[in-house]
Amino acid sequence: MSIITENFVDEEFFDKHAKIIQIDGQQLKGFIAIHRHFNNFPSFGATRLYDYNDQKHALIDVLRLSCLMTYKSIAADLSYGGAKAVLFTTDYLKKDRVNFFNEYANEINKLSGEFITGSDVGVYQQDVVNMKKITPYVSGVIVDPSYYTALGVVTAMKKSIEYLKLGDFTNKKIGIDGAGKVGYEILKILLNKQADIYLSDINIQLLNKIKSEFPQINIVPVNKLYLQSLDIYCPCALSDVVTFDNYKNFQCRMIVGAANNQLFSPELGDLLWRREILYLPDYLVNAGGLISVVSEYEGVTDELSVTNKVLAIGDRLHYYLEEAYRLNKPLHRLVDAAVKNRLNSLEFNL
Ligand code: NAD
Numbered sequence: 298m299s300i301i302t303e304n305f306v307d308e309e310f311f312d313k314h315a316k317i318i319q320i321d322g323q324q325l326k327g328f329i330a331i332h333r334h335f336n337n338f339p340s341f342g343a344t345r346l347y348d349y350n351d352q353k354h355a356l357i358d359v360l361r362l363s364c365l366m367t368y369k370s371i372a373a374d375l376s377y378g379g380a381k382a383v384l385f386t387t388d389y390l391k392k393d394r395v396n397f398f399n400e401y402a403n404e405i406n407k408l409s410g411e412f413i414t415g416s417d418v419g420v421y422q423q424d425v426v427n428m429k430k431i432t433p434y435v436s437g438v439i440v441d442p443s444y445y446t447a448l449g450v451v452t453a454m455k456k457s458i459e460y461l462k463l464g465d466f467t468n469k470k471i472g473i474d475g476a477g478k479v480g481y482e483i484l485k486i487l488l489n490k491q492a493d494i495y496l497s498d499i500n501i502q503l504l505n506k507i508k509s510e511f512p513q514i515n516i517v518p519v520n521k522l523y524l525q526s527l528d529i530y531c532p533c534a535l536s537d538v539v540t541f542d543n544y545k546n547f548q549c550r551m552i553v554g555a556a557n558n559q560l561f562s563p564e565l566g567d568l569l570w571r572r573e574i575l576y577l578p579d580y581l582v583n584a585g586g587l588i589s590v591v592s593e594y595e596g597v598t599d600e601l602s603v604t605n606k607v608l609a610i611g612d613r614l615h616y617y618l619e620e621a622y623r624l625n626k627p628l629h630r631l632v633d634a635a636v637k638n639r640l641n642s643l644e645f646n647l
Pocket residue numbers: 416417418419420442443444446474475476477478479480497498499500503519520533534535536555556557583584586587
């Protein structure tokens with residue numbers, strides 16, 4: 298483990314991060330980025346396991362994601378700074394998953410509690426449960442955050458549908474891009490509400506399994522879902538879903554999803570707004586998982602308390618919906634500005 302902050306001050310995505318650590322072991326490789334610490338509290342951010350092309354790609358991802366975690370925490374009225382870890386998938390992982398995560402847990406211990414982590418893309422609750430035997434600095438062991446992330450996203454969808462007076466979920470065409478931990482939970486909640494589900498994933502085996510469980514869903518080829526005429530497009534895979542090349546082709550009324558960093562750039566949110574596509578900021582609506590792991594860390598695990606905290610995402614969103622339509626300003630700009638103000642005042646008072 299080595300601290301590399303000084304070498305990356307010129308990096309485009311470096312936002313005066315508090316600490317960046319490179320893990321460069323024989324078997325275990327990746328980065329941990331701590332974006333902000335507030336009042337000596339730990340910083341929270343889940344761990345992503347991915348087949349990165351190279352170190353630069355992984356570093357950019359961890360810098361962007363850790364920054365987003367600070368925004369998410371502030372937007373959810375939490376007291377913790379943001380962080381994130383990314384790990385490269387390696388042959389060793391395929392050979393001995395438990396030891397791979399044991400080694401990673403040892404790395405986390407070296408940070409003495411500055412960084413609390415859990416499961417993101419490619420990491421499962423069982424991995425976190427195993428890591429807990431080695432490190433106390435993991436959360437999401439008792440409660441699986443994916444369900445609460447899904448609950449927050451669906452709450453935001455419901456609030457927006459109601460605000461725009463579009464009725465309820467019955468027969469609404471909703472496209473879920475990514476059928477992993479969160480996408481699957483969203484799908485189950487929405488099927489219960491009689492929505493018409495369109496689903497896509499690069500993992501064909503997974504799609505077949507879900508289709509046999511829920512024959513009523515419609516499977517759509519990869520990278521084609523956003524082209525469908527949908528009420529809601531729900532990105533639940535990776536980042537940069539909306540780009541300057543594709544934003545004109547989205548055929549939905551709104552974009553509400555769990556994926557982090559959905560916009561390649563904030564200007565794309567403005568362009569979507571002009572096309573009358575309501576984009577809800579990822580970090581505002583997907584905070585349910587963070588809220589649940591923070592609750593677990595603070596010793597609160599009862600379902601009702603955590604659920605109520607997650608449902609409050611809907612109340613926050615309602616305020617921004619009213620402001621956005623009153624001022625005719627893209628909603629994501631209002632949320633970004635509010636979070637930046639709060640961040641500035643937190644930093645000023647440190
Ligand atoms: P996951 O790894 O369980 O699932 C991701 C799914 O996306 C996989 O099934 C994968 O095959 C699929 N996928 C990958 N590339 C794709 C593509 N191009 N098109 C369609 N599908 C593709 O991850 P997850 O935990 O469900 O997280 C999904 C997203 O939500 C991520 O961006 C994550 O950062 C974000 N998120 C997750 C949580 C959480 O609680 N897990 C919380 C907040 C945000």
